[in-house]
Amino acid sequence: MNAALLARLRAKLAERVQAGLWRKTEARLSHGTLLNLANNDYLALAQDPAVIAAATEALQVWGASSSASPLVTGYTTIHETLEKTLAAWHGYPHGLLLNTGFAANAAVLGGLPQKGDVVLADRLVHASMLSGILASGARLRRFPHNDLNALELMLQEEAPVEGVVFVVTESVYSMDGDCPDLRRLAQLRERFNFCWILDEAHATGWEGATGSGLQEEQGVRVAADIVVGTLGKALASHGAYVLCHLPEVRDALVNFSGEFIYSTYLAPSNAAAALAAVQRVQALTSERPALHQLSRDWREALTAAGFSVPAGHSPIIPVLLGDSAVALKYAHGLREAGFLVSAIRPPTVPTQTARLRISLRRGLTPENLHHFLKAMKGLPS
Numbered sequence: 001m002n003a004a005l006l007a008r009l010r011a012k013l014a015e016r017v018q019a020g021l022w023r024k025t026e027a028r029l030s031h032g033t034l035l036n037l038a039n040n041d042y043l044a045l046a047q048d049p050a051v052i053a054a055a056t057e058a059l060q061v062w063g064a065s066s067s068a069s070p071l072v073t074g075y076t077t078i079h080e081t082l083e084k085t086l087a088a089w090h091g092y093p094h095g096l097l098l099n100t101g102f103a104a105n106a107a108v109l110g111g112l113p114q115k116g117d118v119v120l121a122d123r124l125v126h127a128s129m130l131s132g133i134l135a136s137g138a139r140l141r142r143f144p145h146n147d148l149n150a151l152e153l154m155l156q157e158e159a160p161v162e163g164v165v166f167v168v169t170e171s172v173y174s175m176d177g178d179c180p181d182l183r184r185l186a187q188l189r190e191r192f193n194f195c196w197i198l199d200e201a202h203a204t205g206w207e208g209a210t211g212s213g214l215q216e217e218q219g220v221r222v223a224a225d226i227v228v229g230t231l232g233k234a235l236a237s238h239g240a241y242v243l244c245h246l247p248e249v250r251d252a253l254v255n256f257s258g259e260f261i262y263s264t265y266l267a268p269s270n271a272a273a274a275l276a277a278v279q280r281v282q283a284l285t286s287e288r289p290a291l292h293q294l295s296r297d298w299r300e301a302l303t304a305a306g307f308s309v310p311a312g313h314s315p316i317i318p319v320l321l322g323d324s325a326v327a328l329k330y331a332h333g334l335r336e337a338g339f340l341v342s343a344i345r346p347p348t349v350p351t352q353t354a355r356l357r358i359s360l361r362r363g364l365t366p367e368n369l370h371h372f373l374k375a376m377k378g379l380p381s
């Protein structure tokens with residue numbers, strides 16, 4: 001390999017090691033014995049018999065791959081059905097599937113804003129959104145996390161701008177598990193007429209009477225101009241979707257988005273699994289209050305045990321530890337005690353805010369919480 005490139009890579013990797021921030025892959029066994037509190041299968045649907053049966057049937061009918069990009073032959077009737085089902089569920093007239101949530105955010109935010117526009121983004125929006133915004137050429141301003149007063153001030157400052165103003169938020173933040181006030185965002189949207197892009201990745205399934213997300217939960221269904229969701233979390237599959245009010249947004253993605261046009265489409269079996277998962281999610285209405293209570297119970301118990309945990313009812317519970325080495329020590333200790341929990345460190349989260357990220361799942365029992373607390377309390381801080 002080119003010696004200069006090799007030297008550069010080695011220097012950058014050495015920096016990561018030095019900072020205690022080395023990342024590596026670790027292959028998981030199919031039937032591990034650890035209790036998985038690290039993945040995003042919030043409703044335990046990835047092992048659901050109806051979801052598996054739907055994927056299996058699609059594999060028999062369609063084969064293992066879509067075998068082409070969507071504008072060639074990759075887009076099948078099952079993709080179209082899922083796209084329409086997702087749109088109707090959320091209350092949007094138009095939808096489009098993309099291969100991942102990362103690609104969906106990169107496509108929307110890389111494709112809609114352009115030079116001369118301004119994007120006002122919450123400080124903690126996902127890397128995929130930032131990646132798109134930075135590629136778009138638009139001016140990026142970031143407001144403090146969930147601080148809608150700060151956003152309002154920025155909107156007032158940007159009012160005379162000639163280009164389009166975009167506002168970018170998540171509904172449940174991926175590493176903090178907290179939520180913005182969507183009603184206030186909807187009011188600001190009415191007042192300032194910006195284009196609001198909302199990522200519902202971690203709210204889908206968990207929030208709202210039918211599980212469509214935080215817009216439904218907070219009574220502002222369809223307030224956002226564009227919603228991004230993923231199939232890879234509560235919807236127990238792989239892939240993602242974009243929903244919009246205007247056909248032009250979908251047309252723009254189909255015509256201009258490299259992420260959509262130049263990539264083999266998600267497999268029909270992925271779409272079939274997600275379609276079955278949507279039906280299962282919608283049928284869980286009566287269970288959702290208990291899921292929210294589960295989250296409150298875990299948070300309260302950890303807080304009572306002396307850990308720094310924010311209040312809330314989302315499936316993501318951050319245990320704030322600060323130092324990366326401490327977070328790693330906890331994650332390793334928990335593993336020894338039978339729990340799989342990720343230590344989240346910079347640069348994924350801001351410096352000195354390393355944490356454990358507990359992902360809850362439907363079906364967790366009070367005994368699970370009891371044993372988890374016992375393990376946490378037994379670990380040296």
Ligand SMILES: Cc1ncc(COP(=O)(O)O)c(C=O)c1O
Pocket residue numbers: 100101102103105126128170174199201202230231232239240
């Ligand atoms: C808020 C948010 N949006 C998008 C994504 C990307 O979704 P996907 O895993 O489908 O690429 C993630 C992934 O973790 C996320 O947390």
